[in-house]
Amino acid sequence: MNTRNVIEIKDLTAKYDDRVILNKISLDIKKGEIFVILGSSGGGKTTLLKHIIGLLRPVSGEITVLGKDILKMELEEFEDVLKKIGVLFQGGALLNSMEVWENVAMPLEQHTKLPESTIRNIVKQKLSLVNLRHAYRLFPSELSGGMKKRVALARAIVMDPEILFFDEPSAGLDPITAAELDDLILDLQKKLGITLVVVTHELESIKRIADRILYLQKGQNIFCGTIEQAKALGNEEIDRFFGWKEKTKNI
């Protein structure tokens, strides 16, 4: 595996009005790994994600995505970076006025000059990848929550991105669907060699998919590394999050 860093963040500080949401966060994400951002609610997980994909601007700090400083570039340059990443939003964020296939085809139609038939074939392939052949002509409002997320996943990977961001992929899904989504994520990493950045607090999926984790507590980076290292660290909050403390008590 190539260990080139695809995302580098230095001293990122973010505020909403006067409240500090992120305090001097620094981290590197390596190519091809599954990087999980976790922490308790209100810890700044989603805010960090939104900064990396350029939806929010930090007060200070540096964010480098695919070797380019995204804070110092023009909108058009940034759009070129955005074409190489995919984002899966919490609620899916599909365009409700379009059918499923149109939603998935949209990035291709807008950013490539591929002929219509090729686009349709790519869309069909991505939809079968997420097991949604039957939803091709449905509208987003006709889908269940899990199906919407899978369509959004198909849309996020339709341009074969280099980095894929997930905002709470399994929130609101039943354990079986959530596990299927995790399989899908692992599959994608293996097949396409995509780097994945996942925001979640589902213990099961963290344990299954994470290569490295970042633990945020009230906007502070309190740990960044593998799960084994986290276990060895013995930080009280992290132990409580993973439920390790009780286990040691029982022994």
Next chain:
Amino acid sequence: MNVTDGNTVTFGDEFYSSQIELLLKKIEEIKLATKDKIVLDFKKTKHFDTLALATFINFEKDPRINSIFSEEILKDIDEFKKNIDYDEKAGGEISGFESFVLKVEDFFSQMKSVIILSADIFYYSYKAVFNKEGRKKGSVYQQMLLIGNNAVPIIFLLSFLIGLILSIQSAAQLRQFGASIFLVDLIVIGMILEMGPIIAAVIVAGRSGSAIAAEISTMKITEELDALKVMALNPLKYVVAPKMLAMTVCLPVLTIIANMVGISGGFIIGVLYLDLSPDIFINRAVSVMTLYYWYQSMLKSVLFSWLIVIIGVHFGFNVKGGAEGVGKAATASVVAAIFSVIITDALLSLIFYFEW
């Protein structure tokens, strides 16, 4: 719960919220009957709920009630008091003047964001005229159908009625002076300069301005705008530019329709009520209808179309809250659009009339 001695009420093991109403009634009765202190004896009470607890705290404040609580209740009252000990308003009370200043500040910051937004909208819409990249195929055509085509019947009906009524009211006056022929001047100038552009703009603001605000605010709430942004699709290009282009074309066309239909309403009154001959009406109308008037009319309607789009988009982007916010954004956009259309119309009319 039982009254033991005139003004003493003793309670058993439990006191729940279902009994509060009865107790309050009893307290009122005792208060009316005697002027002594009322004693509430909760010494034995060990089981109670939050509503009962909140009621106990109120009893403490009443100088005519002397309540005796069990240890359990006292402990929970302390806990409860700790939990309610904070200000409801985080920023403290805002005085009348301060809130006025805040409103003025808010107005100016909104104005600033409207100006920046309009610059962006003009930039991307102008680019979209020559470059089809970054928007959905056929979206301008689709928007033209929605904004223009579908509004034709109602514009037709309303401007016809307004032309008809305007001329019938003025015809009665003009007839007294034998100035019937001037009905033509009145209705032609009135429709082309004022009524036509305003009717079209008000109807389009109500139909499409609110629709734009509602659509964009819904997209914002469901994160669709964010999703577009991260797919490297600029919402201004993808969503707003087609609407802007369609509106810029459609409103002037609708205004032309409103003008002509309104004048034909006047034609009917002139011919049937004032006994003008159709020939004379048409000749007079054509000679009154100078290109200069048409130019003013079109200028107004183009400006109105931009106002409607920019205001709709502004309120859509700045939506707060959920479903209620969408409704508020739509309402606010219509009110603001009609308001600014009429202000702009008044300003332009004054400028053109006095040839400043």
